Amino acid sequence: MKLEPHRIRVGGLKILEGGACVVASFPQDEGGLAARVCTPLALNRINLRLFSHVAADREVLCTVAQAGEAAATLIKTQGGEEAAVHLHPAAAILSLYPHDKRPEVVGSLIRSLAQDRVIIHGLASSPSAISAVLSSGRTGIAVRRLFKNFHFPAFESPEVFFAAQAPPEELVRRVVADYQEKVVKVYCILPQPDLDLWGMTVSSSEILAGFADALLELGSLDLQIPFLVALPGLGGKEFILSFSTAGPPERGAEIRRILMENLPGRRPMRLTPVAGIFLHGPHFGDRYGIAQALVESLEKAHIAILALSCTISSISLIIRQHQLAAAQLVLGHTFASPVESYGGGA
Amino acid sequence: MSGKYVLIVDDDPDLVETVAMMLESKGFEVGRAYDGIEGQEAIKKRQPDVLVLDVMMPRKNGYELCRELKASKWTKDIPVIMLTAVGDAVPTTSYSHAEGMAMEAEDFIPKPVDAATLVQAVERLI
Numbered sequence: 405m406k407l408e409p410h411r412i413r414v415g416g417l418k419i420l421e422g423g424a425c426v427v428a429s430f431p432q433d434e435g436g437l438a439a440r441v442c443t444p445l446a447l448n449r450i451n452l453r454l455f456s457h458v459a460a461d462r463e464v465l466c467t468v469a470q471a472g473e474a475a476a477t478l479i480k481t482q483g484g485e486e487a488a489v490h491l492h493p494a495a496a497i498l499s500l501y502p503h504d505k506r507p508e509v510v511g512s513l514i515r516s517l518a519q520d521r522v523i524i525h526g527l528a529s530s531p532s533a534i535s536a537v538l539s540s541g542r543t544g545i546a547v548r549r550l551f552k553n554f555h556f557p558a559f560e561s562p563e564v565f566f567a568a569q570a571p572p573e574e575l576v577r578r579v580v581a582d583y584q585e586k587v588v589k590v591y592c593i594l595p596q597p598d599l600d601l602w603g604m605t606v607s608s609s610e611i612l613a614g615f616a617d618a619l620l621e622l623g624s625l626d627l628q629i630p631f632l633v634a635l636p637g638l639g640g641k642e643f644i645l646s647f648s649t650a651g652p653p654e655r656g657a658e659i660r661r662i663l664m665e666n667l668p669g670r671r672p673m674r675l676t677p678v679a680g681i682f683l684h685g686p687h688f689g690d691r692y693g694i695a696q697a698l699v700e701s702l703e704k705a706h707i708a709i710l711a712l713s714c715t716i717s718s719i720s721l722i723i724r725q726h727q728l729a730a731a732q733l734v735l736g737h738t739f740a741s742p743v744e745s746y747g748g749g750a
Numbered sequence: 751m752s753g754k755y756v757l758i759v760d761d762d763p764d765l766v767e768t769v770a771m772m773l774e775s776k777g778f779e780v781g782r783a784y785d786g787i788e789g790q791e792a793i794k795k796r797q798p799d800v801l802v803l804d805v806m807m808p809r810k811n812g813y814e815l816c817r818e819l820k821a822s823k824w825t826k827d828i829p830v831i832m833l834t835a836v837g838d839a840v841p842t843t844s845y846s847h848a849e850g851m852a853m854e855a856e857d858f859i860p861k862p863v864d865a866a867t868l869v870q871a872v873e874r875l876i
Contacts, residue, residue, distance in 0.1 A: 416763065416784040501763035502782070532763040558788035568785075568809050589862045591768050684764045686861045718764045742864040 412512055413555045417565065418499045418533075418716075419547065423453055424472020425495035425525050425537050428479045429462040429488045429638055437709065438700040440487075441465070444478040446696035454497050454535055455695055455714040456528040456633040458603070458646045464526035464635045466495055466537055488638045492525055494540040498547070499716055500554070501533035505628035505650070510534050511619025516553045518612035522546045527634035530718035531594075531682050534632065588694050590685040590739040595732055596630060599648040600656060601675040601710060601722050606667055608636065611643045618666035625658065627651050630680055631720050633713045646711040648680060648722055678710060679728040681735065684718040695719065701738040707731050754876050755796065757781040759789030759812070760804035760833065765863075769802060769833075772865045773872065786810025793819070797828060800875050802868070803855070805834045820854045829875035830855040833863060 430440060441463055445452065454466040467475050476491040483489065503509040510527075513534055517524055522545060525537040538546060548562045559565040606615060611634060622629070632647035649659060656674055663672040683698070695714055698721075702709060707730055711722045723731055756778045760766050763784060770780040781798065783789040787809045793801070801819070805812040812832055819825040832855045857871045 415782060416761075416788075499763075501784075502767060530764050532767040557791070558783075558785060591765065591862045592865075684768050686765075716764050717762050742862065742866075 411553060411555050412509060413557065414500055414509065415502050415556075416500075416558060417547065417550065417554075417556060418497075418501075419543050419569065420453060420497040420499070421540060421543065422469050423466045423495045423497060423540075424469045424475070425464065425466050425492040426472060426476045426479060427462065427464050427490045427492075427525070427636060427638060428476075428483065430483050431486050431488075435482070436699075436703045437463070437712075438696060438703050440482045441479055442696035442699045444482055445475060446692045448474065448478060449692055450475050450478075451692050452695055452714060454526070454528050454537060455712070456526055456635055457709065457712040458633065458635055458644050459708065459710050461644060462635050464528075464537065464633075466497055466526075469493065469495075490638050492537075492539065495525060496538050496540045496543045497535050497715070498538055498543060499533045499535040500550070501716070503529070503532065503534045505630050506623055507619040507627060507629045508623030510629065510632060511616045511623065512553050513550070514612060514616040514619070516549045517546055518616060520545050520549050522549075524611070524634065525636060527632060528713040528715040529630075529632045530713070530716040530720060531630070531684065532718075533716045535715040587740045588685060588697060590683050590741045592684060593732060593735050593739065593741055594682045594684075595728055596650065596680040596682065597677065597725055597728055599630065599650055599676075599678050599680055599722070600653075600659075601646065601648050601678045602659070602663070602672050603644070603646045603675070604663065604667070604670050604672045606643050606645060606670055608641055608643060611645065614667040615645065618663050621662050621666065622649075622659065625651075625655065625662075627655065627659070630682075631711070631713060631722055633711055646722075648678065675710070677725040678722050679725045679731075680720060680722055681728070681731055682718060682720050683735065683739070685739070686717075697738050698735065701734050702731060705730060705734045707734065753779065754799045755779045755781065756800045756802060756872055757783065757789065757792055757796075757798035758802045759783045759786065759792075759807070759815070760802075761785050761807040762804070765804075765833075769863060769868065772863075772868060776869050776873075778872065786812065786815040789815055790818070793825060793828070797825070799829075800872050801828050801830045802872070803830055803832050805832060816855050829857075831857045831859060831868070831871050831875070833859055833861055
């Protein structure tokens with residue numbers, strides 16, 4: 405079933421230019437994510453504008469352009485001969501929000517980029533936003549297409565949007581000004597149990613077609629997707645997709661059918677139940693030390709991060725459900741969080 | 751607090767969702783806007799019972815919007831809570847807390863936002 409895209413009303417759009425993107429793969433996943441990636445980058449104060457990870461496989465991260473080569477070298481050094489690292493020196497992050505956890509928003513974003521053959525170097529989600537890593541030179545065409553498929557009440561046209569963008573120096577100043585804490589403050593640490601985690605590998609052309617169609621069709625199920633990352637292979641020929649769904653367990657068969665119909669020949673893997681943890685803080689847009697603190701604390705407690713996504717001002721992670729209470733305890737000690745809890749699902 | 755409408759204006763979409771969730775869990779109806787100009791448009795469409803306003807935003811910052819609201823006879827009575835990271839946490843920014851204090855906002859809450867403090871502030875102003 406192919407659903408025709410319609411113009412979806414969303415709140416806003418952000419473009420973060422002037423970045424570099426590093427894609428890394430470690431066939432021998434030894435040493436942990438903190439030691440391989442987070443700690444070396446934190447020690448060198450390399451900011452992580454975006455960071456995504458799928459367990460035992462690979463990472464995508466974005467830094468400012470000037471730090472891209474240093475980040476790639478550090479990761480390559482830590483990973484040794486087995487590590488495969490690729491640097492895109494001119495990358496931008498395009499973020500659309502709020503997605504309201506609706507699959508059709510993500511599907512329509514991917515389809516929009518595909519319509520103009522804009523290559524996606526990675527996808528990452530936050531509780532409110534979906535971010536795509538693009539080559540810098542393609543953001544203009546991407547934004548123009550998004551205005552055809554989405555309605556942004558704050559911006560009448562792409563021209564109005566472009567005119568409203570803050571100069572890069574302002575963004576840098578804000579980041580430098582904002583991040584000064586030793587113990588990082590957090591607005592909240594929100595657990596969301598009873599999720600399914602889906603994983604599959606697809607070819608690059610499929611993610612731009614079949615996966616977008618699958619998401620649009622999943623949208624008709626009134627299903628929520630609180631977490632999604634897509635990480636490209638180093639040759640650009642394939643993508644690893646990892647996303648979570650919230651809904652009745654019996655929906656699993658229907659989700660699998662939709663994925664297989666739209667991505668023929670692929671085998672979606674389902675892990676259930678898993679839990680999501682969503683952290684959001686005032687300084688989470690600049691997170692070299694924040695991601696390191698989070699990953700290291702969980703790894704020390706032997707809590708496996710199945711998948712992780714950092715973008716906008718949040719970190720989202722998926723863990724096994726039976727480790728949720730332990731993870732909450734660890735993170736509660738790692739971050740300075742308000743006493744009041746306003747729990748519930750993220 | 752059924753029927754009471756709170757508008758949140760902040761350019762951090764994750765913060766907007768966090769604050770919205772906090773207030774919705776207490777029974778408030780919540781509107782969302784992502785910069786000062788969008789906030790201004792939202793207020794024209796529906797006046798909020800309380801406005802939760804960030805300081806640092808593109809296009810029109812929170813101080814500018816607050817100043818305009820307080821200068822208009824139509825909107826001057828809307829209670830405004832400013833969420834501010836300015837002051838001791840952000841010494842190098844061009845935004846000053848003193849400027850905010852002169853804006854006649856009803857309350858200032860420093861980031862990171864404490865849920866109880868924000869809900870109490872909203873309830874106090876309604």
